[in-house]
Amino acid sequence: MANRDTLSVDQKDGEKASRPNGKNYLLAIAIDAYKNCSQLNNAVNDAAAFIDLMTSRYNVETAHVTFIKDEQATKRSIDLAFLRLIKLITPQDNLIVYFSGHGRYDEHYGGNWVPVEAGIRDDDWPDYLSNDQVKSYLSRIKSFHTFLIADSCFSGSLFIDKSKEKFSGDRRDTEPSRWGLTSGKKEIVSDGQPGQHSPFAAALLDVLRKADQPPGVMRICDLVLEKVAANAQQMPMGSPLQVVGHQGGQLVFYFREDEEQAWALAQGADTIRAYTDFYDKYPYGNYTEQALDKLEELEEKSAWDKVPKNRQALLLRYLRENPRSPYVKEAQRLLDALRGAEATTPIEEKGEIQPVFQAQAPPAIVVPKLIVPEHMILVKGGSFDMGDVMSDKEFYEERVHTVTLSDFMIAKFQLTFAEYDTFCEATGRELPDDAGWGRGEKPVINVSWFDAIDYCNWCSEQEGLQQVYQIVNQNVSPNWNTNGYRLPTTAEWEYAARSRGEKVRFGNGKNVANPKEINFKGLESNQSQYSMVGEYREKTVPVGSLNSPNALGLYDMSGNVWEWCWDWYEKGYFSNTPVTNPHGSNNGSERVLRGGSWGTVPSFCRVSSRSKFNPVERNEYIGFRVARRSAP
Template identity: 30%
Template structure:
């Protein structure tokens, strides 16, 4: 009995082959059923209402009825007894033959979910958050119950917080791999396997995170796939639906097999009308989807413009246009804030009257004194920041321990001046670094089973980081910053455990990518030199909103690394400067360097050493180690699961 569980969020690798030509619809009268449980109003005031759950689920119900001839039943705001009784009713109907045993059943849950007592629970309308064991629908109890229905194919979809806990192996969080062998063959073989083999599969919408329905776009991708994949042939496979649409949702879906699965089988959606297909159209659609997937992995304004030019009839033009507008909105606001004049805020309002910062722009434009409070200390850039980077206007600040609770290497606090520079909004991701590995033929770093994609790359040493910088510069036709001589040992490197000891020299006038200096990093982390203990705040009670760090209670929502940008940015627009992963800097590490760099401009660290600086703390750090002033120095060739980097560029 195939049991496919859709919980919406990690990539599925299988995509069924094109079935070209014209096929008559496969008649499946009274064989395909869908049962919906959607909660938008909760009786307990501790649980917020969810206005979109019923609406979204109703849209999926409609397309299943109208286009795929499913028999559907919808239970709105069900209580626990309602869910249990309805599932028992369906079990009896399949067991008695009232529903055909060779049929298909889709069960869809949408509402709040929780993780308690090493188990996951879906919360019905009458759930009591203080009595979860008695009032929540336990996945560990109902997963095996549903899987035993006398129904050949079952697909369960859960769009809820902590839906990953439906996975019986969720604690290990190993990266699942899907390869539905039966769906890679010709259409007749898929149908034969569909008849003969069982499947047990699930997807989750939120991985390990607390993402409620409506904040993810899983349902929209589900609906989009059911609508747009119909023209391919006599049926749509669950693999196609996931690989081509659902996996593009954010947060990224997770999926895996569980007990009793046979990868040759499938859950199929059979359109109720004759389908005409065109192999050329399919090839164009594949290119369209590949381009959109690449853009999602690395969203930039120029990338959006390129997609819109390359795919004038693309299926994702609406999404890409919206992404481009959001990126332009952020960029224009950043530019207006840097100028900090009445005219700049009025200009922002004219270009983005309904923009994200329209209210703030109106307030500043109407209050000239407020707009004039901060005057630029150095020059402004002659062009807008590069994609995915923030312009950091230079200035002077107090570097080091300004709160009196730091280590000796952070003292004395001293005045430093830095020039303008650009810094990456996010840490470099696996998506970005994996392309570098593929292009240069090097082994991809291990993700520890936590996931790749938009998570920060880990297991990269200092040498890896500077080689990536040069590769990105070449790729974008920029000047390389680093000159790397691997043929000789660097006499300024005194680390006896460093086998490489490459000689690395720097062209500080180059316009390419590089690592930030330690002073640049701290200046940016402190939101341009403010007296901030952590990036974005000095209040430890709010730290979990800004930083993925190690703390009791899982307040930041992430056990290991978090996808970049998951938490709040500091006021310079930079994410994850505190926590997530430590970040490599250019400088040699010297615990006594601050005594030598007082009142310096653009300090770049000692001329020699045995260690390189890293900054910012990580997912495994205590709050004290995620402070803006905290500094350490690992060996250059060390690769750790809590260490990555972000890119900087000179303003040229």
């Protein structure tokens, strides 16, 4: 029999509404076929069984599962998986991490997970994934609940109190939590007989399979500890982790309900309430998009039903605010009928019939000619469908919705070091670090959102334009009617990236990402159905140097560097965004990034993808490009 060490609640109804309704992510890591350590028999099988149970009985969608096993489970791959989750997971989401493989402990180095390529010599410690690194990753993942499960020899240093295996008290899933469950303390733990499950995995799977009501983490820990201690020579541990974010709650494993039946009932009712209730229960289900489409259809009808059909002003307002409504033609027909009736109706005044007043043509208005700077492109306004128009369904935040924009101008290229350095020298600011990649025509990096705002105001001042931003400490108030430089809104950015709203996937007007044309992470391991394998440069390239602009003549709208936009990031904002010239949420903690970078995978380089970042922070992945109002 092998071992896994390389050495010798039920929810109350009143609380349910306040529980975040985000995604449940699962990262599973399992290794049998070690290159330099003894082979295991059941690690991969244990993890696969756990994944199957989570996706069949509990509410974890297959699309949100990452399974790294055997030769894939290198230290680099594991690190990258955690880094991806740091960017991907929101405070509304939950995370389960399952590790099954060898562990190693030393009083000097602490507890460690052993990746597939690591050895067991004294100089192999740097090749391991330490408890401290795991804690660091989990602390940076801003999930609502995190539950770490480790079936290996494991250090108790992850836990808040090493002397306790059980925690008691009222634990609600409406409060954030960070819990851990391990198969042992510092002792050797069993891998089980070949073809079976380890004692720890067998107990865990049994508890989850037999649960007759949604089990909370505390209940799971208690039962697994009891079962394993009674049947194996090892003592599991289960308690809160020594990880930032624990607020005394616990994750509850809710059962997967019959979505098919729920969808049939919603269709039968065919009401706004029925589709809203369905969405609340299945925000990422198989019929979510259909529910939203039906909800939108009914809301459109409800809005139209409320419009008085004999009032020109209200019909005109409806047409202006709902240019893509299915009732536009009917509204226009009614408006034309009202106007026709008014034009043929005489005006009765003092008992006499007066002729209908014929308005004189207004005097011609002389509009100053707009001068478009050489470094910018004029983007004519219009209406377009914003979001996942290609139906990639990578991220729910890309919900398709209609937006109408006025004319604006946007820079052909991402701002360069040469341009930004001039600003720094003129204002006495410290030059941003170029990461050793060079300056000049390379896109500026290591600039915060506030740095970009300051540059826009300075640039406006240099050209005698009105500044857009009034800045008091960290409070920024925009004047959208001025003609100065500013950051594009996220709607403007996407409209321009897609060449005035064309149905395309990437910012160069193409639907397949080619590393020869877009600077992104084009490794074979990152290839998708809409990307090609090619050179991964691991740094920026001079702006426009890949010579692959879109139809408007805009360069690097996908890849090279993420681009700051004006908007605050708000999850779900696309469900409530204004139709005309949206400027984003009124507040938030992070600003929107668009376009992907040299270090991102193809999915983030799609023009429908959004990311976010703290506006005061800087890194080598982020730059910006400027925009302007089109008025002279």
